[in-house]
Amino acid sequence: MxxxxxxSNIVVLTGAGISAESGLKTFRDNDGLWEGHRxxxxxxxxxxxxxxxxxxxxxxxxxQQLIKEAEPNAAHAALAKFEEQFQGQYLLVTQNVDDLHERxxxxxxxxxxxELRKAWCTCCDETFTWEKELxxxxxxxxxxxxxxxxxxxxxxxxxxxxxxxxxxRLLECxxxxxxxxxxxxxxAAGFVQxxxxxxxxxxxxxxxxxxxxxxxxxxxxxxxxxLVPQYFKL
Numbered sequence: 001m002x003x004x005x006x007x008s009n010i011v012v013l014t015g016a017g018i019s020a021e022s023g024l025k026t027f028r029d030n031d032g033l034w035e036g037h038r039x040x041x042x043x044x045x046x047x048x049x050x051x052x053x054x055x056x057x058x059x060x061x062x063x064q065q066l067i068k069e070a071e072p073n074a075a076h077a078a079l080a081k082f083e084e085q086f087q088g089q090y091l092l093v094t095q096n097v098d099d100l101h102e103r104x105x106x107x108x109x110x111x112x113x114x115e116l117r118k119a120w121c122t123c124c125d126e127t128f129t130w131e132k133e134l135x136x137x138x139x140x141x142x143x144x145x146x147x148x149x150x151x152x153x154x155x156x157x158x159x160x161x162x163x164x165x166x167x168x169r170l171l172e173c174x175x176x177x178x179x180x181x182x183x184x185x186x187x188a189a190g191f192v193q194x195x196x197x198x199x200x201x202x203x204x205x206x207x208x209x210x211x212x213x214x215x216x217x218x219x220x221x222x223x224x225x226x227l228v229p230q231y232f233k234l
Contacts, residue, residue, distance in 0.1 A: 001201060001218045004082070005234050007175040009089040011166075012079065013191055017207055018224045019096050019182020022070045052136050053151075059151040060133045065115050067131060072104035075179070075228035077209040080105035082232040091169050094187050095181060097153055110189065112160040115189045123148035160187065170194040177203045177231075180224050183210030192216060205231065 004010065016024075042045055042058045083090050083106055092102035092109045094101055097116040101109055120128035124143035130152075138149045170176060183189045188212050192202050192215040204210060204219040205227040213219050222225055 001203065004175065004231060005095050007088060007201070009173045010086070010091075010175045010177065010180065011169050011173040011191075012090075012092045012177045013181060013188060013196065014079075014094045014096060014101070015188070016096060016177045017182075018073075018075050018228070019070070019098050019100055020180070021075065021223060022073045022098075022100055022224050023141070024098055024100075030183060039156065043153075045158065046149060053152070056134045058151065059116065063131070063133075063151075064196065066098050066116055070098060070100060071178035073225050074139070076100050076104035076106070078229040078232045082234065083108055085234045089173075091166075091173075093166055093188075093191075095185070097164065110162050112154070112162065112166060114151070116153070118149065118152035119149050120152040121148050122150060124152025127152055145207065146186075163187065164215070165226065167194060170200075171198050173200050174203045175203065177205065178210070178216070179205045179228060181206065181210060185210040202228045203231070 017125055037058060042055050048055045074156060076116045079101065079168060083092065088183060090108055092101060092106055093112055093173055094109065094111050097111065097114055099115065099117055105108065116125055117129060117131055119134055120127050120141060121140040124140060125141040126140065128141055134149055134151065137146055139146045155208065158182040170191055171194060176192060181188065189212055192212055197201055202216045204213060206221060208221055209219055
């Protein structure tokens with residue numbers, strides 16, 4: 001496989017593995033739970049309708065952990081530096097809802113699963129930067145209605161943000177790189193096949209082979225903080 005600087009159009013996908021080294025727990029722990037909760041309890045529209053207070057408490061906890069404890073690591077920094085120096089087309093798509101890529105300096109970025117430090121009013125459809133707690137009584141800063149605010153997170157059963165743009169960019173790229181993702185959550189798990197369908201090279205950097213490992217031209221195992229600075233250098 002060629003050096004990354006020889007490509008003209010690169011799309012990078014990052015998952016929970018890149019943020020785990022910043023102290024944020026990965027999407028699913030080894031016991032199949034998500035931070036001690038069943039996914040059905042905290043990450044579906046139905047769960048929010050059934051018990052919005054439970055969902056708010058869970059995301060309030062995660063938001064404060066992100067704000068108070070997490071910092072970008074060497075992998076985040078390497079991607080930001082590469083973006084700044086790379087002369088071709090570049091897009092970073094992240095499944096992560098943290099803001100560690102932005103804090104490291106990344107700008108050409110799509111949060112396909114939303115952002116933890118943003119809130120969405122389903123009454124007026126406005127989105128706001130948000131660092132405080134959300135509750136069932138929180139009023140919307142725009143329409144002043146209470147009970148309609150929710151985390152700006154794409155839950156199971158909902159359509160990822162900017163998915164049409166992402167798929168278009170995948171079909172146009174000549175290199176797709178997947179970093180720190182298990183390959184078991186769609187549609188992101190199918191991005192490698194999108195990219196390969198038009199002849200793009202594909203590279204996986206992950207702690208262990210993903211479920212879609214066989215679709216990658218090159219797959220390298222190791223820590224993101226070791227591999228990303230090694231590969232993303234100009």
